[in-house]
Amino acid sequence: MFHLFKRTRSDLEREEAFELMPDNVPKHVAIIMDGNGRWAKGRGLPRIAGHHAGMKAVKRVTIAADEIGVEVLTLYAFSTENWKRPRDEVDFLMKLPQEFLSIELDELVEKNVRVRMTGWKEGLPAHTLEAVEKAIERTKHNTGLILNFALNYGSRHEIVQTVRDIASEVRQGELKQEDISEELISNRLLTGALPDPDLIIRTSGEIRISNFLLWQMAYSELWFTDIYWPEFTERHLVQAVCEYQRRARRYGGL
Structure with missing residues (x-):
C-alpha cells in the first residue's frame, strides 16, 4: 500500500540534501528500469527474484514522483x-x-493516479492484458499522476507502424x-496524448x-x-530531478 504518501516534499529534500524548485519539476519522467537480473545474481538469487524486487521499486518511485509534482511517469516494463529471453x-x-x-490498484484509485499503457496488446497473455485493462478502466477518470x-513496446516498430498508417492515408x-509534419507524426505515435519526456533515467x-x-x-x-533498479529509491529520483533542474534546456537555441 502507498503508506509513504505521508512523506512530504521537504522530507525527500532533506534526505538528499537538495532543494527542489517546484516551478521546474519535469512534467514527464521516463525510466528504463534495468539491472534486476544483476541485482539478483549479486545476491545469489534467481533472476526472477530481481524482477520481483524491481516491482517494489515501481511502487516507491510512483509515490515519490507524485509527491514532487511529476505529471507523467513512464516505466519501460x-x-x-524481451520476448527473446528464456520462457x-x-x-x-x-x-x-x-x-x-x-495489490496496489485500490490505492492508485484513492490517490487519483491514472494508469495507461503504451505498447501492443497483441501477444500479451490474457491474464496480463486483463489486469492492465482493468486498471486503465478503473482509473480513467482520475486526474492526477499518469502512471x-x-x-510490449519498441520505438522503431512504433515509428514504422506510424509511417505505414500515414502512407496509407x-x-x-x-x-x-504536404500535411505531414513533426506535429502530425508526434500525435500519431502511441504516446500522442502525452507530452514528450523531459527527463529519461536509466539505471544499472x-x-x-x-x-x-x-x-x-x-x-x-x-x-x-x-x-x-531494485535499489532505486525516492532519493535517487530526487537526485535526478535536481540534476535536471541545474541544466539549461535550449532546444537548439542560445
Missing part, C-alpha cells in the same frame, strides 16, 4: 525485444503487472503529403537507450546511474 523468465514478467495491480507502463487521398550503469521513445526523446535530458 517490457520491450518487444520461464518471460512468463514471470508477464505475471508482474497482475500481481502489482492486484504509463511501456509494455496519403495513398487513399485522406491526407496530403548501462549508457544506451535500448529502443525506447526514440522520436519522443529528441530534446529529453538524460540521467544515468550505476544503481540497479
Whole structure:
C-alpha cells in the first residue's frame, strides 16, 4: 500500500540534501528500469527474484514522483525485444503487472493516479492484458499522476507502424503529403496524448537507450546511474530531478 504518501516534499529534500524548485519539476519522467537480473545474481538469487524486487521499486518511485509534482511517469516494463529471453523468465514478467495491480490498484484509485499503457496488446497473455485493462478502466477518470507502463513496446516498430498508417492515408487521398509534419507524426505515435519526456533515467550503469521513445526523446535530458533498479529509491529520483533542474534546456537555441 502507498503508506509513504505521508512523506512530504521537504522530507525527500532533506534526505538528499537538495532543494527542489517546484516551478521546474519535469512534467514527464521516463525510466528504463534495468539491472534486476544483476541485482539478483549479486545476491545469489534467481533472476526472477530481481524482477520481483524491481516491482517494489515501481511502487516507491510512483509515490515519490507524485509527491514532487511529476505529471507523467513512464516505466519501460517490457520491450518487444524481451520476448527473446528464456520462457520461464518471460512468463514471470508477464505475471508482474497482475500481481502489482492486484495489490496496489485500490490505492492508485484513492490517490487519483491514472494508469495507461503504451505498447501492443497483441501477444500479451490474457491474464496480463486483463489486469492492465482493468486498471486503465478503473482509473480513467482520475486526474492526477499518469502512471504509463511501456509494455510490449519498441520505438522503431512504433515509428514504422506510424509511417505505414500515414502512407496509407496519403495513398487513399485522406491526407496530403504536404500535411505531414513533426506535429502530425508526434500525435500519431502511441504516446500522442502525452507530452514528450523531459527527463529519461536509466539505471544499472548501462549508457544506451535500448529502443525506447526514440522520436519522443529528441530534446529529453538524460540521467544515468550505476544503481540497479531494485535499489532505486525516492532519493535517487530526487537526485535526478535536481540534476535536471541545474541544466539549461535550449532546444537548439542560445
